Amino acid sequence: MEQAQLMFAATGALIFVFGLVAGLRDDSLLGRIIAINISGVGLFLLLVALAYRGLCQAADPIPHALVLTGIVVAVAASGLAIAIGRKLDELRNSSHRREGDSS
Amino acid sequence: MSSLLVLIATLPLMTALACLLHPRGGDQLSLVASMIQLVASVLLVTELPSRSSLSHALGGWAPGLGIALGADPLAGWLVLLCALVQFATTLYARFYFCDSQARYRLWPLWWLLASALYALLLSGDLFNLYVTLELLGLSAAALCTVGAAKAEALEAALRYLLLGLIGSLLYLAGVALVYAEYGTLDVSALRTLISSSPASLASLVLLSSGLMIKCALVPLHFWLPAAHSSAPAPVSAVLSALVVKVAFYLLLRLWFELFTPVVTSAFATLIGLLGAIAVIWGSWQAFRATRLKLLAAYSTLSQMGYLFMFVPIVMALPEGDTRQFAYGALLLLAVSHGIAKAALFMGIGSLQQHLGHDEIDRLGGSARKLPVTLFAISLAGVALVGLPPSGAFLAKWALISSSLVSGQWWWMLVTLVGTLLAAAYLVRVLGAAFAPTAAAEPALPTCRLALQQPALLLAVLATFGLGFAASPVWDTLSLSPPEVQR
Numbered sequence: 001m002e003q004a005q006l007m008f009a010a011t012g013a014l015i016f017v018f019g020l021v022a023g024l025r026d027d028s029l030l031g032r033i034i035a036i037n038i039s040g041v042g043l044f045l046l047l048v049a050l051a052y053r054g055l056c057q058a059a060d061p062i063p064h065a066l067v068l069t070g071i072v073v074a075v076a077a078s079g080l081a082i083a084i085g086r087k088l089d090e091l092r093n094s095s096h097r098r099e100g101d102s103s
Numbered sequence: 104m105s106s107l108l109v110l111i112a113t114l115p116l117m118t119a120l121a122c123l124l125h126p127r128g129g130d131q132l133s134l135v136a137s138m139i140q141l142v143a144s145v146l147l148v149t150e151l152p153s154r155s156s157l158s159h160a161l162g163g164w165a166p167g168l169g170i171a172l173g174a175d176p177l178a179g180w181l182v183l184l185c186a187l188v189q190f191a192t193t194l195y196a197r198f199y200f201c202d203s204q205a206r207y208r209l210w211p212l213w214w215l216l217a218s219a220l221y222a223l224l225l226s227g228d229l230f231n232l233y234v235t236l237e238l239l240g241l242s243a244a245a246l247c248t249v250g251a252a253k254a255e256a257l258e259a260a261l262r263y264l265l266l267g268l269i270g271s272l273l274y275l276a277g278v279a280l281v282y283a284e285y286g287t288l289d290v291s292a293l294r295t296l297i298s299s300s301p302a303s304l305a306s307l308v309l310l311s312s313g314l315m316i317k318c319a320l321v322p323l324h325f326w327l328p329a330a331h332s333s334a335p336a337p338v339s340a341v342l343s344a345l346v347v348k349v350a351f352y353l354l355l356r357l358w359f360e361l362f363t364p365v366v367t368s369a370f371a372t373l374i375g376l377l378g379a380i381a382v383i384w385g386s387w388q389a390f391r392a393t394r395l396k397l398l399a400a401y402s403t404l405s406q407m408g409y410l411f412m413f414v415p416i417v418m419a420l421p422e423g424d425t426r427q428f429a430y431g432a433l434l435l436l437a438v439s440h441g442i443a444k445a446a447l448f449m450g451i452g453s454l455q456q457h458l459g460h461d462e463i464d465r466l467g468g469s470a471r472k473l474p475v476t477l478f479a480i481s482l483a484g485v486a487l488v489g490l491p492p493s494g495a496f497l498a499k500w501a502l503i504s505s506s507l508v509s510g511q512w513w514w515m516l517v518t519l520v521g522t523l524l525a526a527a528y529l530v531r532v533l534g535a536a537f538a539p540t541a542a543a544e545p546a547l548p549t550c551r552l553a554l555q556q557p558a559l560l561l562a563v564l565a566t567f568g569l570g571f572a573a574s575p576v577w578d579t580l581s582l583s584p585p586e587v588q589r
Contacts, residue, residue: 016276023269029261036268043276050283063282066230070275073237077268080241081261084248088257095254 008049015042029085033078040074105159107147108172111182112218112225114140119214129210130197136214137186137193140221144179144186151179151579158227166228166289173227173291176579177434181352184438185220187564188344188445191557195449196337198554199456205250212249216242216341223349229278229288232353236274236317240267243346247334259329266316266326274313280306290361299364307362314357317350320374320411321381324404328388331400336452339396343403344445348437351410358414359430368418375415379517381408386524390531395451395461398528399444402487405521406440412514413502419509431577432501435569438576439494443486443565449558450480456554463532468540470533475555477536482562484529486569489522494569494576 019039026032044067051063118136122129150157151174158173160166174182196213200206219238226232244264251257282288284302297303312323319327327347331339358366385405392398413433420426453476454469455461470477489495499518506514569576 016272020269020272023265032265036265036272039269039272043272043279046276047279050279062288063279066275066278066282069230069234073234073271077237077241077264080245081264081268084244084257084261084264087248088254088261091252091254091257 002052002054005049005052008052009046012042012044012046012049015039015045018042029081033081033085037074037078040070044070105157105172107143107150108157108159108174108225109161111140111143111147111221112172114143115214115218115221119211119218122210122214126207126210129206133193133210133213134197137190140217141186141190144183147174148176148179148183148579151176166291170231171227171289172225174225177352177355178224180434180438180576180579181224181349182221184348184441185217185224185345188341188441188561189217191561192337192340192445192449195340195452195554195557198551199335199337199452200250202250209246209249212242212246216246216346220345220349224352227290229281229290229293233271233275233278236350236353237268237271239346239349240264240271240317243267243342246338247330247342249338250335251333253333255329256333259326259333262326263330270313270316272313273309273316277306277309277311277313280309290356293361297361297364303362303365307357307365310357311354314350314354318347318354318407318411319404320407321377321384321404324381324385327404328397328400331403332394332396336396336448336455339399340445340448340452343399343448344441347403347407348441351407351437355433358418366418368415371415371418375412375514378408378411378414379514381405382412382517382521383408383524386521386528390524390528392528393462393464395454395463395466395532396448398463398532399447399451402447402525402528403444405525406444406487409499409518409521410437410440412517413506416502416506416509416511416514419511420505425505425508428577429502429505432498432505435494435573435576436498436502439486439498439565439569442561442569443483443493443495446479446483446558446561446565447487449561450476450483450555453554453558454480463535466532466535467538470537473555475552475559477533479555479558479562480536481529481533482566483558484533486562486565488525488529490526492570493566494573495565497570497573 016039019035019042022035023032023039026035047063047067051060053060114136118132121132156173156175158171161170161172196209200209216239219235219242223232223235223239226235241264244260244267247260247263248257251260278288280302281293284300284306285293285296287293287296316323331343334342382405385401385408389398389401389405392401410433413436417426417429417433420429451461454473457473458469486493486495489499503515503518506512
């Protein structure tokens, strides 16, 4: 492994771990979704660094394909999480309003 | 016959799309598709013993570049388990969701989950497995929200989704390490490549921890009781019976086929220990639960614990017939739990819909109103506790004797305590249900028989079917490897 490749890979791994810890510890929904996305970005950086094969050579296409698939999955998952979160907020707000009416 | 694999992998996806495009036909489409799937998987399983495995390269592209589908007896039997549970729960869901709007939303997600399950069982590439795991996690979390009217249900679904994502990320990190070390992701190629090294150990830990979140092994279990108990009953049945089981199937593949040089006896013992804690703690929580669905969810936790607890026993046996025998027993236990748990959740769903609640203390008199359902719940209970003649009894017996053979008698004690606790929590439910009505409750309408039958079908199958017809299951399951040529 070259030095630059190693640096990118190590940075990616570090970002992955930071994101994961924040994703497990953060309280707010949006914070957790962002943290999980950051963690995913770190992993993608690691994969891209692994694909490097030298200056004059084409990069390994398989890790790139993995990263592309991973990005699509991450977008879909974030969308679903936000949609459920919005539904949850609506439910909570309406139940608060109902309590407010009855009291 | 390899076109069978293509059919099984693609039919659920086609059905999901068809249900999305043509929501009014969803009920009929789902029923027909689940029947075809059941027939196809029976054909697959009958085809398997003659050849030890089937494979199909999609579009004629060889694995490495293309995507290959493959099935061995282990995958085949789990496909049959999925098809069976899917068939019964599809029938059940049709009558469980009275609101047709809810069913319009249900079917596409339902079949998306199914396509993730079958694709996971049939694919033999670590990255495709990642994609199917994500698909499984997303569709399962979305299914938990169908018809949800309470904030708690949505919160549980959200937690389930986010933890599933974290599990998938850990798994993907393991995949990245495997690729960096060995340069391929094809399972059959990796089988001969993986050797004991720090990078292999790191990737094994990452892959396993990601999957253990999805299987809810203690201490990564905390999302399961809430998610499984607040989802609608047909969804809980599929989640508890199939979704955690296929994650366990992947772990089995990793531990017994891919990472054999890396999995030491200390690692296996650690897994077994976590499993033992899950057995005792899950059963105790199930015993203390006040709601039926929570009881069933904790029971899943403890039953998954058994599967993990028996891993070190199987690992410790010398390679050969005794090990194959124990491996077969482990899989029989998994299949038996899948069928029985689905029956239990469907039975509980009928009770809940009929009574309007699922509190154990207020069940009095329900046995008189819903005799078929209570019979199904008791039969499922027999299979869960592992009383004869159920398949779980045979499997547990074989594994206990294997634990004595391999000199690890302490697992037997945990099994006995767990079994006693399981009997206790089920007797508690039955006792409450058969008790006479305490107060003058309003007269309940009679429950539709169609809602009660699928649970009975599966419960009978788990108790009698797997008990009396265990030997063909066992024989073919024992054919599948943990034999590793090296």
